[in-house]
Amino acid sequence: MDTKPFISVRDLSIGYGDRVVQEKLSFDIRQNDIFFIIGGSGCGKTTLLKHMIGLIAPSKGEVLYNGVNLYEADPETRLSLLKSWGITYQSGALFSSMTLAENVALPLQIYTDLSERQIAETVAYKLALVGLAGYESFYPAEISGGMHKRAGLARAIALDPQLLFFDEPSAGLDPISSLRLDQLIIQVCEALGSTAIIVSHELPSILSIGTNCIVLDAQTKTMLDSGDPKELLHHSQQEKVRQFLSRAGTA
Amino acid sequence: MFTINSYPSKIKTIAHAQKIRMNVLPFRFEPAAPTAGTNTHVNLFLCGDWRLGSAPEGAALYDEIPDNCTAITLDTTELEQWDSSLMIGLLQLARRCEEEQITLDTSSAPESLQQLLNLAISIPPYQPPAQKPPLPLAERIHKGALAHWQTFAHSLMFIGDISLACNNWVRGKADTRRQDLVFFIDQAGPRALPIVTLIALLVGMILAYLGSVQLRQLGAQIYIADLVAVGMVREMGALMIAVIMAGRTGAAYAAQLGTMQVNEEIDALKTMGISTIEFLVLPRLLALVLIMPILCIYADVVGIIGGALIATSMDVNLLQYILQTQGAITWSDIFAGLIKSVCFGILIAIAGCQAGINCGRNSDAVGMAATNAVVRAIVYLVIADAAFNVLFDHVNI
Numbered sequence: 053m054d055t056k057p058f059i060s061v062r063d064l065s066i067g068y069g070d071r072v073v074q075e076k077l078s079f080d081i082r083q084n085d086i087f088f089i090i091g092g093s094g095c096g097k098t099t100l101l102k103h104m105i106g107l108i109a110p111s112k113g114e115v116l117y118n119g120v121n122l123y124e125a126d127p128e129t130r131l132s133l134l135k136s137w138g139i140t141y142q143s144g145a146l147f148s149s150m151t152l153a154e155n156v157a158l159p160l161q162i163y164t165d166l167s168e169r170q171i172a173e174t175v176a177y178k179l180a181l182v183g184l185a186g187y188e189s190f191y192p193a194e195i196s197g198g199m200h201k202r203a204g205l206a207r208a209i210a211l212d213p214q215l216l217f218f219d220e221p222s223a224g225l226d227p228i229s230s231l232r233l234d235q236l237i238i239q240v241c242e243a244l245g246s247t248a249i250i251v252s253h254e255l256p257s258i259l260s261i262g263t264n265c266i267v268l269d270a271q272t273k274t275m276l277d278s279g280d281p282k283e284l285l286h287h288s289q290q291e292k293v294r295q296f297l298s299r300a301g302t303a
Numbered sequence: 304m305f306t307i308n309s310y311p312s313k314i315k316t317i318a319h320a321q322k323i324r325m326n327v328l329p330f331r332f333e334p335a336a337p338t339a340g341t342n343t344h345v346n347l348f349l350c351g352d353w354r355l356g357s358a359p360e361g362a363a364l365y366d367e368i369p370d371n372c373t374a375i376t377l378d379t380t381e382l383e384q385w386d387s388s389l390m391i392g393l394l395q396l397a398r399r400c401e402e403e404q405i406t407l408d409t410s411s412a413p414e415s416l417q418q419l420l421n422l423a424i425s426i427p428p429y430q431p432p433a434q435k436p437p438l439p440l441a442e443r444i445h446k447g448a449l450a451h452w453q454t455f456a457h458s459l460m461f462i463g464d465i466s467l468a469c470n471n472w473v474r475g476k477a478d479t480r481r482q483d484l485v486f487f488i489d490q491a492g493p494r495a496l497p498i499v500t501l502i503a504l505l506v507g508m509i510l511a512y513l514g515s516v517q518l519r520q521l522g523a524q525i526y527i528a529d530l531v532a533v534g535m536v537r538e539m540g541a542l543m544i545a546v547i548m549a550g551r552t553g554a555a556y557a558a559q560l561g562t563m564q565v566n567e568e569i570d571a572l573k574t575m576g577i578s579t580i581e582f583l584v585l586p587r588l589l590a591l592v593l594i595m596p597i598l599c600i601y602a603d604v605v606g607i608i609g610g611a612l613i614a615t616s617m618d619v620n621l622l623q624y625i626l627q628t629q630g631a632i633t634w635s636d637i638f639a640g641l642i643k644s645v646c647f648g649i650l651i652a653i654a655g656c657q658a659g660i661n662c663g664r665n666s667d668a669v670g671m672a673a674t675n676a677v678v679r680a681i682v683y684l685v686i687a688d689a690a691f692n693v694l695f696d697h698v699n700i
């Protein structure tokens with residue numbers, strides 16, 4: 053595994069306006085990591101993700117992608133970075149006026165020169181990959197919540213991204229679907245050589261597929277620990293972290 | 304639409320065959336055992352790079368399956384870089400092989416490639432239910448009429464529910480919060496004053512100009528005051544306020560309630576045993592019923608001022624204009640305008656709230672609800688205004 057940091061977060065402060073949610077965040081993410089951002093509810097996991105994907109500018113610190121600061125990059129570099137990412141949101145964030153096929157086809161139509169037929173084939177494959185073959189002409193309003201998430205993933209992987217961001221991918225899914233999604237994330241990342249950054253507090257997922265993580269704390273407003281979640285489970289210096297992760301063992 | 308099955312299955316152009324011969328395409332079929340005589344078992348050699356944009360179309364793989372083939376073994380020893388484009392081709396090849404009962408052996412492929420392929424083919428494609436034959440014309444008319452009747456019945460039920468909620472409110476038993484009522488009065492009243500002022504002033508001026516064109520020819524400019532006063536107080540004041548409220552407040556009600564429907568907030572209220580009509584609809588309706596007559600009087604006054612601005616520029620003395628206005632309008636005119644404004648308020652609230660409560664569960668539906676609210680409210684307003692004018696004429700108001 054490549055040990056050179058793929059993403060570097062340096063002394064990052066995150067929040068909304070004057071309200072600081074987390075501060076002094078510094079960590080590295082290596083290529084091909086399945087990296088989890090974990091912590092209790094309201095500790096700022098999704099907020100950190102929003103800062104990393106460029107939705108909210110940090111009040112302090114920087115996020116470097118292969119040495120490029122997203123917030124200081126020129127528009128062309130920024131766009132090429134955004135094109136190399138796939139992002140899935142908590143609710144799927146599908147465009148309700150488009151069919152599933154049109155949702156998945158959108159990034160292909162905008163960013164590639166593929167023919168209509170190639171786009172149709174790619175869409176059919178991506179939807180099949182997430183178990184939605186045959187649902188091409190369905191609208192988001194006609195499918196279940198779990199299907200929303202899978203369709204959102206199909207759209208996120210449409211361009212074979214180098215970097216995949218997931219915001220609570222397993223939330224609201226049954227255990228079988230959740231397990232299948234975990235497997236899918238691993239297989240997609242392995243096959244495409246992608247790195248995954250996942251916001252979650254689903255401990256079974258964290259311990260089964262995570263290769264690296266940071267643990268955020270709402271009280272101290274900073275990260276408690278970082279490393280391989282399986283290591284942290286038994287050997288973290290922070291008792292809070294061990295307690296947080298050990299619930300998985302008892303659950 | 305994006306369905307791969309809709310493409311012709313065997314398209315072999317000369318150019319395509321040439322590419323195969325020239326080894327331009329990154330795959331080739333070769334007999335597994337050249338000496339066997341019949342090529343029923345073939346090896347599929349994948350070679351070079353398979354990248355989105357440069358790889359051949361997915362259908363190219365199965366288009367080249369040799370005739371009488373019964374088994375295909377995948378060979379990836381010459382394969383270099385690959386991405387989804389290879390999987391797209393292999394998925395279609397796998398499905399074609401299944402249809403034509405050809406054995407596809409992928410065991411020698413990289414494990415990640417096999418995993419992705421298995422993942423894609425493990426769940427069979429969704430089969431949409433067979434389309435029903437079109438209904439006979441009579442049945443379609445019957446269904447259409449039934450749907451309209453149901454919509455009408457739902458509207459009547461909604462009005463009935465509001466009546467019951469009003470009854471509960473009068474008896475002090477409704478789930479209506481006072482702070483909600485105050486909030487909606489503030490939203491519909493004081494916050495609407497700038498737009499009401501502008502529109503009423505301009506309508507008054509328009510009425511004055513309209514009258515002046517005819518009245519000046521007769522040297523009767525002074526009657527501009529009568530025209531503006533009666534026009535604003537009896538008709539335009541209430542109607543213009545209602546149109547503004549339909550676009551501003553009625554649409555807002557539909558969007559608010561529609562978003563609550565999307566976020567399941569209305570479901571939460573129902574399961575808490577709280578009446579959605581009393582909690583959500585009643586404060587909005589009462590706010591409009593209370594605020595519309597006040598806004599109507601305000602609009603009448605501003606409209607008359609607008610008329611005065613024009614009239615005084617046409618040799619009409621301001622004092623004359625005021626005295627003429629006083630003589631022109633009667634209490635019954637004011638009463639007629641106020642009655643209309645209250646009724647218009649009720650209609651706008653019903654149109655907005657009904658559209659919001661019956662909204663679907665996605666963002667499109669919220670937009671549609673807001674549109675429906677405005678369109679319905681304006682239709683209701685015009686019908687009600689016409690009905691009021693006929694009624695007032697009959698009772699000599």
